[in-house]
Amino acid sequence: MWRKTANPVDIGIGLLVIALAIVLFRDGPHVYSLEQPSLDVSLRYLPFYTMASVARMIVAMILSLIIGLLAGYLAAVHKRWADLILPASDILQSVPVLGFFPAAVFFFIRIFGSGAIGVELAAIFLIITSALWNLIFAVYESITTIPEDLQLASRQLGLRGYIQWTRLVLPAVLHKLAYNSMISWANGWYFLIASEIIVIGPIHYRLPGLGSYLAQTMSTGNYRHAVYGLIVLTVVIVAFHLVVWSPLNHWSVRFMVDTAETRVAPQTRRRSVLLFYMTRSRFLRAIWDVAVRPTIEGILWLIRPLLERERTRRGSVIAWFIFAVFLGAIAWGVSGSIMQLTRPAPLMYDIPSALILSFLRLIAAYAIALVWTLPAAIWIGRNEEISRRVLPVIEIIASIPATAFFPLIVLFILRWGGDMNLTSILLVTTGMQWYLLFNLIAGVRAIPEDLQQISDSLGLAGFTKWKRLVLPGIYPSLVTGSLTAIGGGWNALVLSEYVVAEGRVYSVHGIGALLDYGTYESGNLQLIVMSITAMVLFILIVNRFFWQPAYHLAQRRFALNY
Amino acid sequence: MGPTLITTLIMMTTPVEEKASAQELTVEPPPLLELRDVTKSFSNRIHILGPIRLTVEEGEFVVIIGPSGSGKSTLLRVITGLTDATSGEVIYKGKRQWGVNHKAALVFQSFALFPWLTVMENVALGLEAQGFSKPERYARARRYIDLVGLDGYERAYPRELSGGMKQRVGLARALTVEPELLCMDEPFSALDALTASNLREQVLDIWLSKQIVTKAIILVTHSVEEAVLMGDRALVLASKPGRILADRPIALPRPRRLKSPQFEEQVDQLYSLIV
Numbered sequence: 001m002w003r004k005t006a007n008p009v010d011i012g013i014g015l016l017v018i019a020l021a022i023v024l025f026r027d028g029p030h031v032y033s034l035e036q037p038s039l040d041v042s043l044r045y046l047p048f049y050t051m052a053s054v055a056r057m058i059v060a061m062i063l064s065l066i067i068g069l070l071a072g073y074l075a076a077v078h079k080r081w082a083d084l085i086l087p088a089s090d091i092l093q094s095v096p097v098l099g100f101f102p103a104a105v106f107f108f109i110r111i112f113g114s115g116a117i118g119v120e121l122a123a124i125f126l127i128i129t130s131a132l133w134n135l136i137f138a139v140y141e142s143i144t145t146i147p148e149d150l151q152l153a154s155r156q157l158g159l160r161g162y163i164q165w166t167r168l169v170l171p172a173v174l175h176k177l178a179y180n181s182m183i184s185w186a187n188g189w190y191f192l193i194a195s196e197i198i199v200i201g202p203i204h205y206r207l208p209g210l211g212s213y214l215a216q217t218m219s220t221g222n223y224r225h226a227v228y229g230l231i232v233l234t235v236v237i238v239a240f241h242l243v244v245w246s247p248l249n250h251w252s253v254r255f256m257v258d259t260a261e262t263r264v265a266p267q268t269r270r271r272s273v274l275l276f277y278m279t280r281s282r283f284l285r286a287i288w289d290v291a292v293r294p295t296i297e298g299i300l301w302l303i304r305p306l307l308e309r310e311r312t313r314r315g316s317v318i319a320w321f322i323f324a325v326f327l328g329a330i331a332w333g334v335s336g337s338i339m340q341l342t343r344p345a346p347l348m349y350d351i352p353s354a355l356i357l358s359f360l361r362l363i364a365a366y367a368i369a370l371v372w373t374l375p376a377a378i379w380i381g382r383n384e385e386i387s388r389r390v391l392p393v394i395e396i397i398a399s400i401p402a403t404a405f406f407p408l409i410v411l412f413i414l415r416w417g418g419d420m421n422l423t424s425i426l427l428v429t430t431g432m433q434w435y436l437l438f439n440l441i442a443g444v445r446a447i448p449e450d451l452q453q454i455s456d457s458l459g460l461a462g463f464t465k466w467k468r469l470v471l472p473g474i475y476p477s478l479v480t481g482s483l484t485a486i487g488g489g490w491n492a493l494v495l496s497e498y499v500v501a502e503g504r505v506y507s508v509h510g511i512g513a514l515l516d517y518g519t520y521e522s523g524n525l526q527l528i529v530m531s532i533t534a535m536v537l538f539i540l541i542v543n544r545f546f547w548q549p550a551y552h553l554a555q556r557r558f559a560l561n562y
Numbered sequence: 563m564g565p566t567l568i569t570t571l572i573m574m575t576t577p578v579e580e581k582a583s584a585q586e587l588t589v590e591p592p593p594l595l596e597l598r599d600v601t602k603s604f605s606n607r608i609h610i611l612g613p614i615r616l617t618v619e620e621g622e623f624v625v626i627i628g629p630s631g632s633g634k635s636t637l638l639r640v641i642t643g644l645t646d647a648t649s650g651e652v653i654y655k656g657k658r659q660w661g662v663n664h665k666a667a668l669v670f671q672s673f674a675l676f677p678w679l680t681v682m683e684n685v686a687l688g689l690e691a692q693g694f695s696k697p698e699r700y701a702r703a704r705r706y707i708d709l710v711g712l713d714g715y716e717r718a719y720p721r722e723l724s725g726g727m728k729q730r731v732g733l734a735r736a737l738t739v740e741p742e743l744l745c746m747d748e749p750f751s752a753l754d755a756l757t758a759s760n761l762r763e764q765v766l767d768i769w770l771s772k773q774i775v776t777k778a779i780i781l782v783t784h785s786v787e788e789a790v791l792m793g794d795r796a797l798v799l800a801s802k803p804g805r806i807l808a809d810r811p812i813a814l815p816r817p818r819r820l821k822s823p824q825f826e827e828q829v830d831q832l833y834s835l836i837v
């Protein structure tokens with residue numbers, strides 16, 4: 001009887017819950033405190049810190065998914081919403097996590113108080129700001145590319161509400177969403193340290209967690225414990241990759257909408273054992289029935305007015321509410337900075353030079369990233385065997401947050417004679433290279449086999465082959481990859497131009513460092529707002545006048561669907 | 563949903579009496595479908611269709627022929643309510659039709675199957691949307707899967723099927739909601755000649771032997787032979803804008819044979835109208 005009903009997934013979840021409960025109730029009361037000046041870094045509490053961080057990440061991820069699905073869906077089905085959501089996401093995407101600190105502090109902590117709830121919500125909000133935006137775009141793109149006939153068929157069959165979501169919308173977005181969730185998850189970890197220590201000048205909150213643990217051990221030079229922390233971090237990342245992301249992405253391939261007569265490659269038909277038990281898990285089933293399904297239905301009921309063409313009472317109320325919250329938040333920030341306008345902010349005049357210097361660093365970092373990712377992508381993408389072996393390893397390495405190692409890298413390079421300028425360029429590279437690599441690999445793979453064979457038979461080789469086949473073939477993915485890489489680079493600047501190690505601040509002149517200074521040291525809202533505004537404007541101008549034309553060129557001339 | 567369910571149940575059990583009682587109610591029953599000066603333009607002001615005037619009676623198998631781009635698919639979408647007509651009226655059973663007509667079903671040229679659902683789930687999807695319980699909808703779906711000759715493939719995914727089998731799924735999905743009006747948009751043109759002719763015979767067989775409750779079929783094609791083989795009546799569509807050039811009955815006895823002289827004559831007649 002026991003044998004028959006025991007599902008390894010259920011057993012695993014059960015054991016996990018018990019273990020977590022033990023850690024929570026044993027250690028929680030001892031170390032969960034926001035007031036203590038420093039964390040207790042003894043090894044015994046590491047499980048609790050890990051658990052706290054993972055819990056924050058999971059909650060942030062779930063909320064990001066919900067918001068991403070809703071925002072992407074609204075944008076996809078209604079032009080009116082698309083005009084609001086897409087540009088807003090584009091702008092917010094380029095605001096680095098520090099830029100959200102004032103909002104986190106002044107909104108969440110003011111409303112929910114500076115107790116655990118307020119600060120936790122603030123931290124989760126900060127993680128969301130580094131995980132959300134690409135999800136919105138993924139959902140938007142997947143829904144708008146559902147073949148027209150499939151949409152017509154679902155209308156003809158009368159699919160609505162929950163059934164429409166589970167039969168059409170969710171499956172259609174699943175493939176892109178799963179892939180982007182993996183990226184968001186890695187991004188969240190990349191900025192976790194910055195999200196667990198929320199500081200604006202004298203306002204100082206530090207949540208117990210793996211991020212703050214690493215920050216503290218590193219900045220005090222307690223390397224033995226820092227290494228423990230890094231090991232645990234790596235184990236957690238690898239475990240999540242193996243248990244969640246890798247199976248999820250494998251499985252989601254079957255949800256790709258392919259209109260062509262393509263047959264699925266045999267390996268994607270292979271059923272994963274884990275998946276087999278997951279689909280039969282009573283626990284997961286119960287979670288779905290009790291939590292997920294009512295959530296979907298509830299949210300659908302809530303947003304229904306937003307989808308109606310005619311304006312309804314409830315629709316206007318919700319729309320106005322969102323709008324009012326938005327306006328309120330902005331007004332709050334602006335009024336705060338106006339109040340501080342009386343305070344002198346001499347660093348203001350440093351913004352233009354800081355912007356230029358950071359931009360140059362970004363270009364240098366981009367060049368470094370490109371120099372190694374382009375050959376690597378061609379090597380990996382061209383060879384099925386190599387990519388099958390190497391890619392999983394690279395995916396795992398890419399998902400380990402380099403930020404956790406920043407203090408070590410800084411000290412190492414400085415000790416060997418490098419300067420902080422070079423160091424911060426290398427650090428920014430860690431926030432850019434993976435976007436390039438994965439996009440380029442996808443691009444190399446997308447070059448059709450017959451084109452390869454024809455160029456071989458025409459005797460194209462060396463430079464000519466590069467010019468005529470490889471470069472045009474990967475050009476679209478090069479543009480997309482570069483765009484996301486540089487976006488990621490701007491975000492990574494705040495962590496790369498200003499590093500605390502062994503109790504000292506190592507920094508260079510740049511917009512990221514300026515923002516750090518304005519946030520962590522002076523708490524000068526005026527400086528924060530101005531740096532971010534300057535930075536976002538700069539990014540938007542570069543996007544508008546460089547990347548957008550490049551992107552259109554890619555679509556016009558080099559698209560491989562003819 | 564309530565009335566749909568009840569009428570469907572009545573139709574399932576007593577198809578003959580249902581017709582009789584309908585005649586008692588009104589002296590002259592309204593036609594199943596009527597288009598009154600329907601036109602269609604897209605937002606970029608290109609006039610695609612019409613004005614089109616068309617009546618489809620119960621029991622008719624109507625074939626629409628026309629060159630590529632003449633607006634055949636658009637016409638079917640207007641008929642099924644998937645797009646609104648720009649002007650004119652779509653009258654269904656005497657009532658002005660607004661929005662999607664769930665008494666009608668559409669078989670797509672591109673199959674339009676949900677790649678992540680099995681054959682069974684695809685076929686039963688319309689019933690799921692109508693709120694049928696799982697055993698109910700699977701029982702009914704299985705009937706139509708058997709009818710189109712797909713038994714044994716219930717758990718396969720569309721990408722594991724050949725083109726002909728995919729179109730059978732599309733057909734079964736349309737039949738499962740037991741539509742009064744069945745619209746088919748070039749259902750055979752994506753298939754090879756042999757498979758197409760097989761499936762044609764099968765559709766005719768299902769229709770002529772009254773195994774389904776469907777009251778009328780509208781089939782779109784650009785093959786004249788297909789029109790003459792299957793239809794009771796052929797509408798010839800002209801391009802730019804799409805309008806009805808000719809409306810001819812095809813009074814050949816069934817079963818029709820492809821190479822017979824009368825068949826060839828009909829084909830030639832229709833061809834002369836198109837060229």
Ligand SMILES: Nc1ncnc2c1ncn2[C@@H]1O[C@H](COP(=O)(O)OP(=O)(O)OP(=O)(O)O)[C@@H](O)[C@H]1O
Binds near residue numbers: 605610628634635637
């Ligand atoms: N959504 C749309 N917006 C603008 N024009 C459209 C749209 N859909 C169709 N058209 C145009 O309407 C015309 C008729 O299209 P339709 O698909 O109805 O033709 P068809 O007769 O079914 O052609 P085919 O035999 O190739 O399937 C075409 O010129 C097409 O370009």
Ligand SMILES: [Mg+2]
Binds near residue numbers: 635636671
């Ligand atoms: Mg068509």
